[in-house]
Amino acid sequence: MKQSFLSIDEILQGYDAVSTLYPYVPPMLLWRSWEYAAYQRYTLPEPVLDIGCGDGRYFQLVWPQIQNVVGVDMDPGVADAARRSQVYRGVVVSQAHELPTFAHTFASAFANCSLEHMDHLDAVLAGIARNLQSHSPFLLSVVTEKFVEWRSLPALVDHLDDPARATALQLEYERYHHLVNPLPLAGWLQQLDKAGFEVLEHIAILPEMTSRLFLFLDHMWHVRRGSNELGDYLYPYLTSIPQFPAAFREIMSGVLKLEQDWTVGSGVVFYARKR
Numbered sequence: 001m002k003q004s005f006l007s008i009d010e011i012l013q014g015y016d017a018v019s020t021l022y023p024y025v026p027p028m029l030l031w032r033s034w035e036y037a038a039y040q041r042y043t044l045p046e047p048v049l050d051i052g053c054g055d056g057r058y059f060q061l062v063w064p065q066i067q068n069v070v071g072v073d074m075d076p077g078v079a080d081a082a083r084r085s086q087v088y089r090g091v092v093v094s095q096a097h098e099l100p101t102f103a104h105t106f107a108s109a110f111a112n113c114s115l116e117h118m119d120h121l122d123a124v125l126a127g128i129a130r131n132l133q134s135h136s137p138f139l140l141s142v143v144t145e146k147f148v149e150w151r152s153l154p155a156l157v158d159h160l161d162d163p164a165r166a167t168a169l170q171l172e173y174e175r176y177h178h179l180v181n182p183l184p185l186a187g188w189l190q191q192l193d194k195a196g197f198e199v200l201e202h203i204a205i206l207p208e209m210t211s212r213l214f215l216f217l218d219h220m221w222h223v224r225r226g227s228n229e230l231g232d233y234l235y236p237y238l239t240s241i242p243q244f245p246a247a248f249r250e251i252m253s254g255v256l257k258l259e260q261d262w263t264v265g266s267g268v269v270f271y272a273r274k275r
Helices: 008-018 026-039 057-062 076-085 121-130 153-159 163-177 185-194 208-222 230-239 244-258
Strands: 002-004 048-051 069-073 090-093 108-112 137-143 197-205 267-274
Touching: 008 026, 008 244, 026 057, 026 137, 026 197, 026 208, 026 244, 026 267, 048 121, 057 108, 069 076, 076 090, 121 185, 163 208, 185 197, 185 267, 208 230, 208 244
Parallel strands: 002 197, 048 069, 048 108, 069 090, 108 137
Antiparallel strands: 137 267, 197 267
């Protein structure tokens, strides 16, 4: 298994692409830029199975040339948005661990930052493998245990002598994301191997400095204020600053230059193949 690394130029090119979708959402800009950069190194033969597809806009941004893709999402409202996007040949509403056996098998599968949120991971991976042709690629992005270890806002609150509030913030954040599988690299490799996948390559994404910035901003964005989140107040403020996307790019570029260890991240992209 090969470990590869992204360059700063690749990540910033990812930022330029992703900022067309999320120009005023800093956490999304940080995380999706790394994923986009990694995905540009791979191709997905058609037909493609997209697990946890969301509204389809990100898939279309990454692979605008792909025409034959089927999406799966558990949320009927999100699935409706995916159908309206016209990215997908079809969209199935299903829990991932109850994935149906399709009438035809797929030539590749994709799961963008979704498996860490899914219960019954063994069944999820088995369902994906069942619907793939032999030797088909499976491209996925997931979080690692560092996503929890490098938490920033709860750590800051803890240092301010409020450990109970720090714990509550972390639990609230994990519940919001339904974070059930923040596995270490070895844990993900074991799960994929057990499901019949051989990992050919992996890329660590968001090393420590970038992760701590992301986790601080993402925590802040999702802190509850009554029935709303803090992000509901921050977003209109940021949209009032036209130069924000370009200025935040400079911040991200500076943080990337501070990274010391690119071998470990709070996320990882795997390029695997069904045996």
